[in-house]
């Protein structure tokens with residue numbers, strides 16, 4: 001039967017990479033109907049219609065969906081759920097907020113961070129910070145999943161799905177939006193970038209994070225960080241890579257001044273090529289790095305930036 | 309204002325999880341267990357609300373095997389006032405799914421009537437990141453997940469949330485569920501005198517059956533395996549050599 005996929009829409013803009021990867025992941029499960037909800041969701045819906053493999057786009061454009069608050073968004077999905085066996089979304093923070101709520105309203109268990117679809121009832125997902133991979137089979141009538149986008153290829157462009165309007169669902173009115181604090185950046189987005197340069201506690205200060213950013217800019221890379229770097233205020237929270245941060249799998253991942261705790265590895269060890277720069281030759285990051293350079297980041301990183 | 313904090317007993321975050329040879333799961337027998345790190349943050353936040361005068365009582369609840377009583381003693385030693393243990397399994401390898409946990413918590417909440425629930429964002433064993441959101445749904449309450457700041461303002465909580473794009477601040481009407489993210493606070497260590505005092509604090513023991521909830525899982529675990537390892541790489545001697553290798557590998 002059909003799949004309802006919640007597109008990732010922020011301020012009227014479709015996150016095409018995350019959404020197309022989720023389409024790529026679930027298209028074997030049935031006809032994919034993509035839902036775009038937001039205050040300006042029509043623009044996003046028009047973009048979503050061009051993802052190959054999307055059969056139909058539903059749009060719910062209304063201010064109540066503008067900030068992706070969990071309660072109205074879950075109510076909307078619930079009102080549409082009857083027609084679908086699978087209800088899915090890319091594993092973004094928005095979806096992690098909304099989808100468990102949807103699942104509980106349907107009295108089913110949510111299946112988060114699916115890294116492989118075995119069949120319509122059976123899914124793989126990492127647990128224990130990626131130290132184990134679990135295969136689970138759902139006994140529920142409907143399956144509510146979030147898709148670990150780093151594990152799937154994006155569906156290509158070239159679709160031309162029809163767009164129609166979804167009936168709006170009532171807003172339970174339990175929460176309201178106050179403010180966003182979002183840094184604008186010209187750099188690639190972390191979870192879709194082909195290259196990522198991340199800094200850790202070894203970088204030592206917010207000012208010196210400029211060394212990491214300079215290397216990233218030379219490489220056209222996104223910037224990431226360890227939890228320690230974020231906790232210490234060297235980098236903003238949305239740069240955190242790891243078990244409880246973002247999961248990335250770029251062609252090239254450069255870890256600078258990062259020791260390689262399991263919680264960090266959980267977010268980057270599926271990268272194609274991993275480079276580690278660390279002054280401690282015993283640092284665990286070297287056990288998973290393809291190329292390790294033992295040295296002081298304050299001399300090696302500027303030298304690397306210069307020589308590229 | 310009463311605050312309820314659900315705390316889970318999990319493998320200590322410093323211990324490397326080992327998959328059992330028969331594929332039945334991760335070995336948890338004779339492994340160091342601790343309070344889920346996000347739940348320590350949740351307990352700390354509840355205690356700080358009490359210290360500020362915004363909360364009157366902090367109740368910790370854990371669901372699982374009877375050994376979870378130790379986790380509750382830790383919450384009491386940190387400063388929670390009392391605890392409720394809901395025994396729902398007798399094998400340490402039996403994890404209770406977020407949906408069942410949420411149903412049991414809902415029943416506890418129907419009795420306790422807290423105005424605020426602070427849960428952790430994610431249990432570091434099953435990595436579900438679901439219980440708080442599911443509980444909010446079952447109660448019909450508002451939710452503020454992944455909190456890095458909580459301010460109680462009359463009948464609402466103003467919560468700053470860590471989201472993919474940065475930070476979002478929302479206001480959620482009380483009663484509500486908040487889930488704690490890493491930057492909410494730095495949890496305190498329990499002092500020895502407080503650990504002693506915690507032994508005398510009330511810890512009530514219940515079972516899932518007392519609340520009429522069947523904790524049977526909806527997700528059958530077919531198998532658990534080790535992830536594919538990466539093959540060991542090489543150390544390079546200089547920046548020049550690194551640049552050369554990356555060109556050879558075709559990533560530059």
Ligand SMILES: Cc1cc2nc3c(=O)[nH]c(=O)nc-3n(C[C@H](O)[C@H](O)[C@H](O)COP(=O)(O)OP(=O)(O)OC[C@H]3O[C@@H](n4cnc5c(N)ncnc54)[C@H](O)[C@@H]3O)c2cc1C
Nearest residue numbers: 200201202226227228242243244245257258259264279297
């Ligand atoms: C519940 C929980 C969730 C977590 N989630 C995450 C997560 O999502 N992501 C994450 O990253 N972590 C996470 N962590 C934290 C994780 O356990 C580690 O503490 C963290 O990753 C360490 O960060 P780090 O490597 O930057 O710091 P450290 O471990 O302190 O390592 C710093 C490294 O820098 C090196 N160094 C220092 N100076 C220099 C120099 N001049 N030149 C070169 N190298 C230098 C040192 O040799 C060292 O190896 C989590 C922890 C918990 C408990």
Ligand SMILES: Nc1ncnc2c1ncn2[C@@H]1O[C@H](COP(=O)(O)O)[C@@H](O)[C@H]1O
Nearest residue numbers: 314315371427428430431436437438439
């Ligand atoms: N068995 C449990 N007992 C008490 N609280 C739990 C339990 N399982 C989950 N929780 C709470 O829900 C949060 C999120 O867990 P999870 O949804 O399993 O990732 C945890 O941080 C706890 O606050």
